Amino acid sequence: MRKNAYINARVDKDLKAKAEKVLRRIGVSTTEVVTMLLHQIVLRKGVPFDVRIPNDETRRAMADLDQGGGERFDGTAE
Structure with a gap:
């Protein structure tokens, strides 16, 4: 297959560097x-x-985690 098309995409510089590594x-x-x-x-x-697309409940849970909320568990048995 010939490669004759280009794709240009803007991404975060740090993300690009980490991915390339x-x-x-x-x-x-x-x-x-x-x-x-x-x-x-x-x-x-x-x-x-x-x-x-996350539903409202998932969005609230994600926002709670972003703000340091939520519970931590040591394993799946809890």
């Missing part, structure tokens, strides 16, 4: 990962991971 460790380039992602989108006819 991980990708270097596993031996793939950002271009290769984007290509893999696009292939998966085509194969699945959608994004290859769960994307949902």
Whole structure:
């Protein structure tokens, strides 16, 4: 397959650097990962991971966690 199209995307500089560090460790380039992602989108006819709009209850729980709230547990038995 010929590679003759470009994708430009603005992302956070720190996020990009962290992702590239991980990708270097596993031996793939950002271009290769984007290509893999696009292939998966085509194969699945959608994004290859769960994307949902949170409901009101979930939004409240997320906001509570962002503000330091919520409960912590040591394991799943609690």
